[in-house]
Amino acid sequence: KFERGEGKALLRRTFGGLLPEGVLTRKKRGFEVPLAALFAGPLRSLVDDLTTPDHVAQAGLSPAAVKQVIASSRTGRNAPGQATVHALLVYLSWWRRTVR
Known part of the structure; x- marks a missing residue:
């Protein structure tokens, strides 16, 4: 105010x-959400579960490209940006709940 x-x-x-x-x-x-720490820590199993090659392919994405984005986000270089990883996870989660 x-x-x-x-x-x-x-x-x-x-x-x-x-x-x-x-x-x-x-x-x-x-306030910045600590996405990198969340994806590498408490949410790592969720990331791994949502980004299996089968699930990614069913959702219409390239498993190789998604694997590369996730791998580079875990190096700490933040190459694709954590927002990209977040967007992928939101989409894949939506796909699993809604379409599949």
């Missing part, structure tokens, strides 16, 4: 004495 042209008015009023000054004065920024 803005108050007299000043952003974060509610935050400053509510938590002014509890938060470091740097938090109160820095620009707003969005």
Whole structure:
């Protein structure tokens, strides 16, 4: 909220004495979901389950291409981008629930 042209008015009023000054004065920024950590950790078995060659082919995608995207996302280089992996997983999950 803005108050007299000043952003974060509610935050400053509510938590002014509890938060470091740097938090109160820095620009707003969005929350980034740690997709790489999720896909490599707690969601790894889901990724592996949804990206089996048979399932990927049934969904009309190239198993080799999907395997390459997943492999490169696990190297830490983030070549295809975690958003691409996320989109693949959403599509493959939808395919499994709806079409198959």
